[in-house]
Amino acid sequence: MGNWRVFQSGFKPFHSTESALLKVLDNILLANDSGDAVVLVLLDLSSAFDTVDHNILVNRLERSVGITGQALQWIRSYLTGRSFCVRLGDCSSDLAELPWGVPQGSILAPLLFSLYLLPLGELFRKHNVSFHLYADDCQVIFPIKRDGLCTIQPLLDCLEDIKLWLAQNFLCFNEHKTEVILFTPPKTPGGAQGLDFSTLAPHQRAVVSNLGVKLDADLRFDAQVNGIVRSCFFHLRRIAKIKPFLSHKHLETVIHAFVTCRLDYCNSLYAGLRQAPVARLQVVQNSAARLLTSTRRSEHITPVLRALHWLPVFYRIRFKVILIVFKALNTGAPKYLSDIIHQHVPVRSLRSADQRLLTVPRYSLKSRGSQAFSVLGPSLWNELPADVKQATSLETFKGRLKTHLFSLAFGL
Helix, strand or coil: CHHHHHCECCCCCCCCHHHHHHHHHHHHHHHHHCCCEEEEEEECEECHHHHCEHHHHHHHHHHHHCCCHHHHHHHHHHHCCCEECCEECCEECCCEECCECCCCCCCHHHHHHHHHCCCHHHHHHHCCCEEEEECCEEEEEEEECCCCCCCCHHHHHHHHHHHHHHHHCCCEECCCCCEEEEECCCCCCCCCCCCCCCCCHHHECCEEEECCEEEECCCCCHHHHHHHHHHHHHHHHHHHHHHHHCCHHHHHHHHHHHHHHHHHCCHHHHCCCCHHHHHHHHHHHHHHHHHHHCCCCCCCCHHHHHHHCCCCHHHHHHHHHHHHHHHHHCCCCCHHHHCCCCECCCCCCCHHHHCCCECCCCCCCCCCHHHCHHHHHHHHHHCCCHHHHCCCCHHHHHHHHHHHHHHHHHCC
8 A cells, every 4th residue: 555655746844747657667777778578558537527436435534544432433424415406508307316436626636536445556466567647647577587588468467457557446447448558768669669569459559648738659759749848829819919918017917827828737757858849849839928018029139038037948848857856855756766766876985976967877779768867857957056056945846946057147
């Protein structure tokens, strides 16, 4: 049950889709760096919150979680006695009892659903298969060792047990929407040699959507960047139409709400990417700055970004990665991220001992290992000036970090 709590990122303090994806990608990148292929299975559950059995849930809360007495009765009362009807115009059907599901729209519903799934953790451990969850989104990660038997049979056995468990607990496994993607090291573009992938082949995709991020088998993020650029320019064109009716302050707020948020969503995953995709995202930010300030295309954009105090995209990505490292060092990040960030402890007394350096794991491939959060995060942290690393509060750290990156970006 402990591992289950650790690797469930939905609706928990300091956890997010970004932290979940950082951990999953860290596992994939390090496995590829070691020469191992990785199978990622994205399980899809149909109407998961609507099919929770109340009796099973209450029993699980009592036996597995230890909730008893009045507290358990409150939860039972919260779940039962609900009804629904169908209304069309002025006509309504008779009320019908709602004997299943957790009430959606409340903060308690996703928590109860997470507890409903508790026994799944034992299935994953039984088959020695890694997993990560965000609410009802389940990711199964299975490395294929290059020096071992090239088989996915343990994964297939695990998936069969999961299907059986879901059926027994009245949860509907949507096989048609379940997706599989195979990540292979760059030196083996043809995939894992000798791997029998026929069972999962109908579900295999070159690109999958994972918690709002499109992952491609080469981890180049081309599909993700294409989607961001297309969406941002769509919104910029719409914002341009209402620009005459907005003050500068309100226009900037709208741009941040519809454009900047898309550039920043899970942008820590882009650290270490090639220059070309980052440059495309920078074009979006430049266009947003020109719209906000009415700057012509012929005018240089760097002074505009500096005047707006906007960090360029490349440095926004670095800002996010380093910020997550700070949180991991100061109990502000999930345990699964804190556990892969380690303080450097020199074997003998050195002047650098008080510089708050982190251990940078060794890696083999620049296109894989160097992009993993557990490698890139400490590398970027160690490059920071001492006064930035010595900040004691989150707000102080963010201020000093932005000032430092701002100086690097604009040569101040």
